[in-house]
Amino acid sequence: MLEVHRDTGTRNGGFAADVPISGAIRDWISGTSIPELARTWMLTACQPIPSRWSRPCTASARPSSTRSAGQPAPWSTSSIPTPADTPTTPRLFAHTAWHIRYGVDTEQAIKLLTSGITSHHLAHQIGRAAAEAGIGSGELRTWVADQQIDGWVTAYKANTYEVEDILDYVSKPANPLNELLRGHPVTIPLARVGPGTGDGPVTLTHPGKKPATIRVNRDGNQIAAIPAARHHAVLTLIDSGLDLTHHLEAGQLVTTLAMASL
Incomplete structure (x- = not known):
């Protein structure tokens, strides 16, 4: 009791x-x-x-x-001891104490909650979906990132705060402004590149105040998207106020600093 x-x-x-x-x-x-x-x-x-x-x-x-x-x-119960593995004494699941501590029923959800995700509801849903898909804890970050922002909202009903939480979890460390100011181009792999899309100039659409996928456009039409793992890095470029040029090259976004900004 x-x-x-x-x-x-x-x-x-x-x-x-x-x-x-x-x-x-x-x-x-x-x-x-x-x-x-x-x-x-x-x-x-x-x-x-x-x-x-x-x-x-x-x-x-x-x-x-x-x-x-x-x-x-x-x-x-986070310190529940594991009983001896004997024929008459059942052995508790290795992560029993952690499941009870965090209130989730998958190892993947435990991984999320111990890696920066703060929403119990969100971790529970993503953890179950990952378990059903056979995604282990080691693959979890990449698997979540590949679903993109609209996927999180659709599949898990993630609110604005939760989307920001996941973005922090999946983001790859980067400092693109330093690279640009040193005269180096910044190359970002793209997601959802339209079939047959050729290389050439592109523009980026600011996501606005609410988290949303950053669109890559040409002639007013979306031709690709910025991956969630690179969202923060690209948003830093857009918000910098620098005069930037963007090109699509072999399925990647190549951003350079315009000569007038040097």
Whole structure:
């Protein structure tokens, strides 16, 4: 059982109630949101309460066996020992403690949450999709990047904040302005290059305030896109205010600094 402590922050303090731990943990790792966990499993301890108390109430839950340590429920089991592998003692899955700690059900989601992704909802969805596609943790960053910004919005319903989070996760370190100011061209591999598209001058479309794929255009038509992994680098070029020229060469964007800017 889970011993739930409700602390309302008032003079009257709070009270405790027991919640079945197995069901609560199943919901937690299945991606159920914290407010929904509170509504489902803490009716006695937390209802009726204002919605603003749902998270504190859930976060204060802890197994009665560890109540003296005062650890929150999702974190209190992060140190579960793995039983000896004997014929009579089942062996826990190696990542059991991590699944419970982070509230996800795939190794890929754990990788995302420990690599900078802050959205539990997003990590859960991407992790499940990656697991179903057979994508391991080592391939995860490239696989996510290849879906591009519009893919994240469509497949995972990622909001603006979450898109920025994924962009930070997939972005390749680069400092294109330094290269340009040293007189070197900057070369960026492109995505979605139209078949039969020839080399020549192109222009770039600023994505605007909301994260969106940067389009590569010719004669007013989109002919390619900037990959998500290079989004930040190219946006830095566009926002620099420098006089730049862009060319498509063998499926890559080659950007140079105009002579007037030197």
